[in-house]
Structures are given as C-alpha cells and as structure tokens.
Amino acid sequence: MNLLVIGDVVARPGRRAVLNNLEKIRDENAIDIAVMNAENAAGGFSITPEIAEELFAGGIDLMTSGNHIFDKSEVIPYIKKNEKLVRPANYPPGTPGTGLFVGELNGFKFAALNLLGRVFMPPNVDDPFKIADEAVNSIPEDVRIRLVDMHCEATSEKYAMGWFLDGRVSAVVGTHTHVPTADERILDNGTAYVTDLGLTGSYAGVIGMKKEDVLQRFTRFPTKRAAHSKGEVWICCVVIEIDEESGKAKSIKRLRLTDLH
Secondary structure: OEEEEEOOEOHHHHHHHHHHHHHHHHHHOOOOEEEEEOOOOOOOOOOOHHHHHHHHHOOOOEEEOOOOOOOOOOHHHHHHHOOOEOOOOOOOOOOOOOOEEEEEEOOEEEEEEEEEOOOOOOOOOOOHHHHHHHHHHHOOOOOOEEEEEEEOOOHHHHHHHHHHHEOOEOEEEEEOOOOOOOOOEEOOOOOEEEOOOOOEEEOOOEOOEOHHHHHHHHHOOOOOOOOEOOOOEEEEEEEEEEOOOOOOEEEEEEEEEEOOO
C-alpha cells in the first residue's frame, strides 16, 4: 500500500495547495491513505472545525498536529468527537482528544501516533519515548501499518525516535521545523524515516510567516504575532510504500511540488 504524509499545512496558502492538488497527487502515486499535519492550518495556528471538515472532504483521511493544536478554543469540542484529528499523545492526562488513532481507513487497518518532543519545546509534556513505547505496545498485532508523527524542534530527538521505533512501526516522520530535509531512508529494521517533511504553504517568508513580521520579532520590541506569508507555495510530502503483511516500509520518496493553481 502507498501512504502519503504531507508536512505542516500552513494557513490558507497551504490549505488551497492541498485541496487544489491532492486528487492529482493521489492518482499519480496510487495513494491509499493520505495524512497531513494540521496544527498550522488556520492562519498558522491550530485548526477550526470548518477547515478540518473541508480538508477531510477534499481527500485527507487523517490529520496529526502538534504544540499549536489548542490555540483555537473551538477545536476542543471537535477534537473530542473526531478521532481522525490526532493531538500529541504525551500531553497530560485529561487533555481533549486522542494521541493514537487505531482503526480502518479505506479498507486498511491503520494506526497513527502523534508525539511532541521536549527539547526546546513546551515543558508540560511527558517523556515521548515512554509514551511511544506504551502506545506502540497497545496497538493490536494485526494492525501492521503504523505511522508516527514526531513533532519537535531538535533533529537529534527526531532521529532518536526513529531508531527507538525502528522495526516496530512502518514510518517515523518529523514535523514542526517547517524545513524539508533530504535524509529520507529506510532504517535497519524496516522503518521509513525522514527528519522533517517541511511545510506545505508559502516559502516567500520565514517558515510560512511574513518575513517583515518575523524580522521585527528579531530586531524590535514589543512585537506582534506574525501573519502568514503568501506566494511561492510548495507542497512538501513523502510517499511511503509499505508491505501490508509485515508493515515494513519498502520505499520512501520525498516530493516537493509547486501549487499550480
């Protein structure tokens, strides 16, 4: 089977790029399941129920997220009832939503685990390695196709998670830093890995935000929250071929596509 994983979709430019091109990407790569990181989908911070529904209707099968997922309060009742919008599993007990999806998507038994790193990240999360171990051990053995989104700042923490779960999951992909890395590979025991998928959205600014606003934050005080940038829109993603019987990755292909619309 072929799994598409799209990196952090940022604001309207990223959403439009996904909605305009997803059908073509799915057709050209024979995609069975399409996953995207949605934590920046609404203006660069979190997601709304309306935007989530539009993306699901447009061909996204499941969404992961990260440290911005609760920046918009309206997502809280939505994430409580929609298990296909996944938040980091190592948030404190009682956090709305689920960090691990286990179910059937398009005829495939599938699991998706979302984790938040701790290096240079908010301190109110549990050990992602401990939570990863517990979560992966809880997945039924017959659910062979398993994706992990490791949302964190430090590349070393992402790579460590790749090796920690090698052979136990089909793929570990990194998100959050919004810069695509060229280190996609199959690890020793059959897990596909890439340090960061990169952002899907505008590359005309700084990691998806207006360069003038970001430069102000580096050079002046007080500052304002940066608005998203526009123009030079890329779709950054990977296509992972997975053996359905073993759950091992057979190949991983990195794509950087221009939004043609």
